[in-house]
Amino acid sequence: MAQQEMSEEQIKELQEKIKNMSPEELREFQKKQCIFCQIILGKVQSKKIYEDDKSIAIMDINPANPGHVLLLPKEHYAIMPQLSEEEIAHIFMVAKTISNACLRALGVTGTNILVQNGVAAGQRAQHFMVHIIPRKENDGVPFQLPQKEVPEAALEQVRKKLESHLGMQPAKGHAGMKAWTAKPAEPKGRSAAAGFPEMLKNKLISSINEAQDEEIPGEKIAGPSEQEKKIIKSSEQEKKIIESSDPDKASDEAAAEKMLLNHEKKNARESWKSRRSGKEGEEKIKKAPGKKRGGKEADINLDDIARLLGS
Amino acid sequence: MAEQQKCILCDIIREVIPAKKFYEDDDIICILDFNGANAGHSFILPKEHIPILEQIPNFLVGKLFNTANKVSSAIFDVLKVQGTNIFVSNGVAAGQKVAHALVQVIPRMENDGVQLSWPPKQLTEEEMSTVELKLKDEIGRIGFGKEAGQKANAPAAKKAPQPIEEAEGEENYLVRQMERIP
Numbered sequence: 001m002a003q004q005e006m007s008e009e010q011i012k013e014l015q016e017k018i019k020n021m022s023p024e025e026l027r028e029f030q031k032k033q034c035i036f037c038q039i040i041l042g043k044v045q046s047k048k049i050y051e052d053d054k055s056i057a058i059m060d061i062n063p064a065n066p067g068h069v070l071l072l073p074k075e076h077y078a079i080m081p082q083l084s085e086e087e088i089a090h091i092f093m094v095a096k097t098i099s100n101a102c103l104r105a106l107g108v109t110g111t112n113i114l115v116q117n118g119v120a121a122g123q124r125a126q127h128f129m130v131h132i133i134p135r136k137e138n139d140g141v142p143f144q145l146p147q148k149e150v151p152e153a154a155l156e157q158v159r160k161k162l163e164s165h166l167g168m169q170p171a172k173g174h175a176g177m178k179a180w181t182a183k184p185a186e187p188k189g190r191s192a193a194a195g196f197p198e199m200l201k202n203k204l205i206s207s208i209n210e211a212q213d214e215e216i217p218g219e220k221i222a223g224p225s226e227q228e229k230k231i232i233k234s235s236e237q238e239k240k241i242i243e244s245s246d247p248d249k250a251s252d253e254a255a256a257e258k259m260l261l262n263h264e265k266k267n268a269r270e271s272w273k274s275r276r277s278g279k280e281g282e283e284k285i286k287k288a289p290g291k292k293r294g295g296k297e298a299d300i301n302l303d304d305i306a307r308l309l310g311s
Numbered sequence: 312m313a314e315q316q317k318c319i320l321c322d323i324i325r326e327v328i329p330a331k332k333f334y335e336d337d338d339i340i341c342i343l344d345f346n347g348a349n350a351g352h353s354f355i356l357p358k359e360h361i362p363i364l365e366q367i368p369n370f371l372v373g374k375l376f377n378t379a380n381k382v383s384s385a386i387f388d389v390l391k392v393q394g395t396n397i398f399v400s401n402g403v404a405a406g407q408k409v410a411h412a413l414v415q416v417i418p419r420m421e422n423d424g425v426q427l428s429w430p431p432k433q434l435t436e437e438e439m440s441t442v443e444l445k446l447k448d449e450i451g452r453i454g455f456g457k458e459a460g461q462k463a464n465a466p467a468a469k470k471a472p473q474p475i476e477e478a479e480g481e482e483n484y485l486v487r488q489m490e491r492i493p
Binding site: 147165 | 380446
């Protein structure tokens with residue numbers, strides 16, 4: 001409202017001012033203008049249901065359904081690509097938990113998690129947020145995704161464009177999945193290990209040690225993605241190095257490299273597997289007190305939802 | 312296993328059924344919807360057969376949504392759309408059709424027939440407070456507060472290398488995006 005009352009000159013002045021601002025100043029300025037930043041600072045009242053150092057969850061005052069939650073990063077970001085990978089991972093981990101809480105506490109049979117990027121997608125606030133909307137059958141929420149027929153050729157074009165734009169390696173078989181599920185070929189490995197270059201061997205051993213070290217201090221929640229990434233990155237680099245080195249050694253080293261890769265992959269897989277099972281165990285322990293307080297129904301609720309889908 | 316054999320998405324992952332796949336790694340796969348809401352409507356799904364989002368381990372949730380974010384950016388750039396929705400339907404009531412959890416990325420344009428907005432429901436102050444308390448209580452019971460606390464204590468080493476990569480690659484994109492912000 002205040003902006004509409006300004007004269008054109010004032011608006012121009014303001015635009016000029018914004019142009020000349022440093023990124024930090026601009027961020028400060030946006031924060032002052034943003035209602036959600038004011039909520040986060042506690043200057044505007046809200047019904048807060050969750051808060052940690054990076055994110056905050058409040059009840060939507062214009063809910064699609066009772067229990068509609070807005071999940072916001074505390075930092076002011078207008079759009080999703082501004083968030084770091086770590087922040088996105090954190091926000092959606094919280095979103096998963098809140099969705100879980102909705103299913104358990106509100107007696108609903110589903111949830112929608114929704115992000116709106118851009119006005120055309122329904123974004124109204126200048127603060128990135130995730131909507132978590134509890135759902136029941138026939139609850140009157142008018143979500144609709146039309147099914148349009150897109151010609152095969154057009155779809156293939158889109159696919160190619162996306163594939164090349166994402167710059168991720170072209171899809172190749174299931175090497176990763178196989179490495180994960182298949183039993184390691186132990187005896188073969190041993191004979192090959194005799195010809196292992198010393199450096200690679202040491203690397204392998206140290207990587208195993210590292211993995212073991214990492215597991216001890218409360219790593220259970222953080223997940224193995226960082227370690228996995230490291231391994232994938234380093235193995236790619238090593239591949240390049242090997243390819244560029246002289247061809248005679250290359251075949252030998254490539255074989256050894258393969259071994260190392262498999263070992264590392266297996267190691268990473270197993271460590272997250274064990275961490276995962278460890279975490280599940282932890283969750284069970286956490287659930288236990290809930291059951292005493294009558295949380296048993298809630299547990300069944302989750303399974304029911306999965307079963308409903310199966311039928 | 313029996314479940315897995317019936318699942319159409321698992322068949323796609325095992326390449327029994329052809330699909331428009333544009334990304335794949337050890338844990339996830341990205342495909343295009345044949346009957347999407349708009350051309351470019353994408354599914355990002357875990358390779359493991361997991362029926363609902365709540366059952367997916369946290370690190371995989373992070374990976375799924377980070378990929379969704381990248382796909383969303385790619386859709387912006389490649390298809391020149393005006394927006395994207397990242398959408399998860401959890402449970403039949405929420406519109407989930409296959410018992411294999413997935414994240415949808417939906418390209419958006421004005422008046423494209425996609426309906427993902429809602430008329431606000433009027434709740435009394437009392438209803439709001441009841442729901443608020445129930446949720447607060449349940450989140451406390453699941454024990455997330457504790458989990459988050461531990462994460463905050465985790466080594467800061469992870470944070471260091473991240474922002475640089477992001478900033479450089481995204482710069483142009485961000486500048487362009489700024490103009491699109493409402």
